[in-house]
Amino acid sequence: MTKRGKSLAENVADDILAMITIDKKFAVGDKLPNENELSLALKVSRTTLREAIRILVTHNVLEIRRGKGTFVKNNNNLSEDVGLKELSTSEMDIKDLYEMRLIFEPESAYYAAKRATDKELDRILYYGKLEEELIMKNQDRTEVEQSFHNSIARATHNEFMNQLMPILYSAIDKGVHFSSSNLEMVQDTLTDHRLIMNFLCKRDAEGAKTAMRLHIIHAMRGFGIKE
Amino acid sequence: MTKRGKSLAENVADDILAMITIDKKFAVGDKLPNENELSLALKVSRTTLREAIRILVTHNVLEIRRGKGTFVKNNNNLSEDVGLKELSTSEMDIKDLYEMRLIFEPESAYYAAKRATDKELDRILYYGKLEEELIMKNQDRTEVEQSFHNSIARATHNEFMNQLMPILYSAIDKGVHFSSSNLEMVQDTLTDHRLIMNFLCKRDAEGAKTAMRLHIIHAMRGFGIKE
Known part of the structure; x- marks a missing residue:
């Protein structure tokens, strides 16, 4: 079995990358064995x-x-800094990102329902209602959707989730604008957001x-993303 | 309702932070309103x-x-760089990280079972067996556990998951070493890993x-982490 839609060379490149990042056979600065080996x-x-x-x-x-050979480059993606790491989103496609949303956001809604302070709940409702207004006025709602x-x-009070969410959105942001052109998606968003807010x-x-899961699935179907 | 175990001032600090990061009321370099306001x-x-x-x-x-006032600092955590963002793990506790593992890793195992190439499956089994050997020899298995x-x-073939996992581990790494001192945890790990490998x-x-979920729950219970 090879990875979907990848050439043999791309699969071999993945294997070499894994020898560096997972197996730690080669470190930054190391010379690779010669071509024959x-x-x-x-x-x-x-x-x-x-x-x-x-x-x-x-x-x-x-x-x-x-004249010297092939070496492992000093690359940010391979860095082993403790504490801070960079997430390079350049190789991700929209399917990866929505799959991640589908894993992550329903749980986020779950913990928010359990843990949100009243002020945090107010903030969520404020943005939910603001987005409804923008939709009614046919205006861009990308930023408010993210907020x-x-x-x-x-509101999950989990610092990892809190920091991960904007990273996910910043990656999605490059490819997707939440337009009001797809009427079915807009109607789904209105209904889904109200469901989410009511349950919260x-x-x-x-x-x-469950309402959040429905919301992400609606978005995936709207963008034609399948498993 | 206030956040668990936080003082009033800490809650207000959270609110001001949210005014900067979510509401975008103040940007980097902005002066805050005076104390009265x-x-x-x-x-x-x-x-x-x-x-x-x-x-x-x-x-x-x-x-x-x-003599000038209070200003929003140019802070990496607040940066709006497109493409690359930093995840600051300094404020996370071990509970946040294991809660994230519990959300994320069972799904990771799910997609790996569906999508792993034969070579990727071999790599997983290689590390699983290597870890069993280290446990038998009573040696440190932290690195092999992570691999x-x-x-x-x-093996999920999702680039976001692939990059997120080492970040999670690097954060966990600071606090946790997988020792062989807790015999019950060691036995659970052996059993759980075999279950995971068999299903894969x-x-x-x-x-x-499900086996991965069991594995993370075992670890959480072992560390005394509760909801």
């Missing part, structure tokens, strides 16, 4: 190996030093979780 | 407001310029998800 170890032709290395050079993971979901993540007000954690 | 707006005493500002100064969110879970996240080999997504 490495193509034998990976059980691929030297042509495929060369193509895989080219891909990793393009992605800033490896660098070729002329609605960010304020829910904040009743402190019904399972209800809020 | 702000304490009226937040419905707290000036003493409490001053204490809240002191907390935010300590956390590098605000700075007081003598086991990272290789599962990688059978490509049983629901089974893998």
